[in-house]
Amino acid sequence: MKKLLLFSLCTSLITTSFAQKLSYIVSFPNIIHHEAKITVIASDIPQKTATFRMSRSSPGRYATHEFGKNVYDVKAFDRTNKPLAVNRTDGDVYEVPRNDGYVKLEYTLYANHPDGTYAGIDETNAHFNMPAVFMWVKGMENAPIDINFEIPAGKTWTVATQLKPIGTSGTLFSAPNLQYFMDSPTKLGELIWKDWTIKNANGKSYQFRLALEAKTSDTAAASFAKKVQTITEEAQAVFGEVPAYDFGTYTFISSINPWVKGDGMEHRNSTMISLPTNFDGGNYLLDVFSHEFFHCWNVERIRPKTLEPFNFEKSNMSNELWCAEGFTQYYGDLLMTRSGFQTVDEYMFALAGLINTKENSAGAKRFSPAEMSRHAVFVDAGVAVDKSNYVNMYTSYYPYGGAIALALDLELRSKFTNLTLDSYMTALWKKFGKPEQPYTIPGLEGVLADLTGDKQFASTFFSKYVTGHESFDYKPLLAKAGLILKKANETKAWIGNVQYKEGNNLAIASNTVIGSPLYNAGLDVDDQIITLDGKPVKKQSDIEAILKDHKPGDAIQVEYQHRGNNKTATLSLIGNPAYSLVTVEKEGQTPTADMLSFRNNWLGKKVK
Numbered sequence: 343m344k345k346l347l348l349f350s351l352c353t354s355l356i357t358t359s360f361a362q363k364l365s366y367i368v369s370f371p372n373i374i375h376h377e378a379k380i381t382v383i384a385s386d387i388p389q390k391t392a393t394f395r396m397s398r399s400s401p402g403r404y405a406t407h408e409f410g411k412n413v414y415d416v417k418a419f420d421r422t423n424k425p426l427a428v429n430r431t432d433g434d435v436y437e438v439p440r441n442d443g444y445v446k447l448e449y450t451l452y453a454n455h456p457d458g459t460y461a462g463i464d465e466t467n468a469h470f471n472m473p474a475v476f477m478w479v480k481g482m483e484n485a486p487i488d489i490n491f492e493i494p495a496g497k498t499w500t501v502a503t504q505l506k507p508i509g510t511s512g513t514l515f516s517a518p519n520l521q522y523f524m525d526s527p528t529k530l531g532e533l534i535w536k537d538w539t540i541k542n543a544n545g546k547s548y549q550f551r552l553a554l555e556a557k558t559s560d561t562a563a564a565s566f567a568k569k570v571q572t573i574t575e576e577a578q579a580v581f582g583e584v585p586a587y588d589f590g591t592y593t594f595i596s597s598i599n600p601w602v603k604g605d606g607m608e609h610r611n612s613t614m615i616s617l618p619t620n621f622d623g624g625n626y627l628l629d630v631f632s633h634e635f636f637h638c639w640n641v642e643r644i645r646p647k648t649l650e651p652f653n654f655e656k657s658n659m660s661n662e663l664w665c666a667e668g669f670t671q672y673y674g675d676l677l678m679t680r681s682g683f684q685t686v687d688e689y690m691f692a693l694a695g696l697i698n699t700k701e702n703s704a705g706a707k708r709f710s711p712a713e714m715s716r717h718a719v720f721v722d723a724g725v726a727v728d729k730s731n732y733v734n735m736y737t738s739y740y741p742y743g744g745a746i747a748l749a750l751d752l753e754l755r756s757k758f759t760n761l762t763l764d765s766y767m768t769a770l771w772k773k774f775g776k777p778e779q780p781y782t783i784p785g786l787e788g789v790l791a792d793l794t795g796d797k798q799f800a801s802t803f804f805s806k807y808v809t810g811h812e813s814f815d816y817k818p819l820l821a822k823a824g825l826i827l828k829k830a831n832e833t834k835a836w837i838g839n840v841q842y843k844e845g846n847n848l849a850i851a852s853n854t855v856i857g858s859p860l861y862n863a864g865l866d867v868d869d870q871i872i873t874l875d876g877k878p879v880k881k882q883s884d885i886e887a888i889l890k891d892h893k894p895g896d897a898i899q900v901e902y903q904h905r906g907n908n909k910t911a912t913l914s915l916i917g918n919p920a921y922s923l924v925t926v927e928k929e930g931q932t933p934t935a936d937m938l939s940f941r942n943n944w945l946g947k948k949v950k
């Protein structure tokens with residue numbers, strides 16, 4: 343987006359005057375009921391009619407959201423504070439005929455959903471994801487922005503944001519344009535601040551800040567900040583440097599308390615993390631920090647072309663989220679392991695999850711990671727009331743992409759000398775991230791070809807696993823690290839994974855999955871299982887007990903009710919296809935020196 347900032351500045355020099363400006367004032371006259379008063383002053387509006395609108399999408403979130411529903415009491419005034427007519431022309435669009443290029447618009451915002459996508463306001467804090475809060479003016483996307491937060495009387499709140507501070511008040515900030523402003527979530531509250539610096543090889547230092555909203559002691563916060571610092575240093579070791587953060591600072595804006603909604607959302611020079619739990623400083627909290635921080639390279643700067651420029655009126659569809667999110671998911675966990683906050687055994691469990699996603703989920707068996715990325719416009723915290731068939735046609739690009747990252751990491755480590763996924767990420771950083779050139783899938787393939795010197799390898803990998811959906815043989819490559827991949831329950835009878843609802847009968851509460859015995863026998867969501875193998879079924883544990891007496895290959899009768907009609911069908915039992923992954927040590931074997939060396943190069947600490 344840095345490239346975009348420069349571009350914006352150039353166009354504003356050519357097509358607009360410097361007087362164009364948006365100024366926001368935020369105050370809290372009814373904070374107990376989750377309301378804020380937002381004032382936006384637009385100066386030198388270029389159009390005859392000023393079109394104010396709420397956004398319908400948010401940077402880092404890929405589905406469409408209706409932020410306009412929480413805005414009301416919209417009023418407009420001219421320079422002399424005389425009321426102007428406001429015409430609501432769409433749910434989230436308000437038009438104001440301007441007099442002399444100046445319009446002051448005021449509205450009330452209701453906000454009671456503090457997370458990475460929405461906003462929350464109460465007596466203890468104000469939590470703003472900007473697109474959920476601020477109207478903007480069409481045609482003024484390149485105008486500079488300033489914003490003043492009026493801290494409620496009696497509060498000693500501080501403000502955490504990646505916006506550029508103006509002066510030393512701590513409440514006045516600026517953004518060069520709308521794209522940067524909307525990418526800059528802001529938290530006001532009783533925050534505990536901790537900071538550290540990281541130096542790049544060129545001698546330049548960057549400040550890292552943890553702004554923590556949590557009920558905890560200063561000592562506990564300091565010890566947690568140390569752990570976050572360890573992650574930032576391990577992440578720096580992957581790329582050899584941290585990005586040149588705008589204004590020299592990266593901020594972890596984090597709320598860890600029971601009143602927020604669980605989320606983590608990356609931004610260019612900050613992340614907004616909300617974890618709904620009492621703060622205990624535990625290592626398990628760090629996983630989100632690890633993932634979100636990796637994004638300051640992967641997606642914020644190594645950025646898919648499909649996300650540029652970010653469209654605030656509808657979501658951008660992307661083909662590349664398997665890399666932007668999936669590779670980040672892979673590294674989030676890997677950095678936790680390298681940092682020592684997760685054991686190798688815990689990491690094996692996470693990797694088995696990735697492999698099961700790729701090899702055993704219906705979506706991944708039918709569609710490519712690139713195709714799955716395109717579903718983000720519906721699935722990324724998208725809201726709908728009608729049923730979908732996701733279990734049979736969609737696999738999340740997070741673990742699916744993570745499985746591709748694992749495959750590529752293992753291939754590079756096994757087939758090439760001194761090449762790893764770290765080398766590939768560094769090559770992507772140099773080619774696309776540092777110069778801020780957005781990438782495409784062919785661009786990613788080109789970098790792999792250049793890195794390996796093997797065009798055929800790159801082309802085969804991408805056509806099989808990125809734009810294709812072939813099975814990947816993880817087993818022999820994992821064996822090099824002394825890891826055993828196996829179908830641990832293959833000899834146990836299995837009818838498929840579904841959710842059940844226990845009641846008078848046992849109801850199937852989720853779609854049955856293609857290829858599973860339940861699906862093949864014609865059972866579907868909402869069907870009520872009455873008997874299995876002639877025995878009554880009331881609870882999920884009844885099914886498990888009945889299956890224990892059978893083996894894969896057996897056929898058993900199921901009696902069930904479908905829309906009020908009793909039916910019977912035959913279930914042809916198969917073995918449970920789920921993979922597990924363990925170290926050879928867990929199986930009582932001794933790893934060779936080569937295995938331990940492979941494993942240590944991959945999972946061991948990189949920061950000396």
Ligand SMILES: [Zn+2]
Nearest residue numbers: 633637667670
């Ligand atoms: Zn992410």
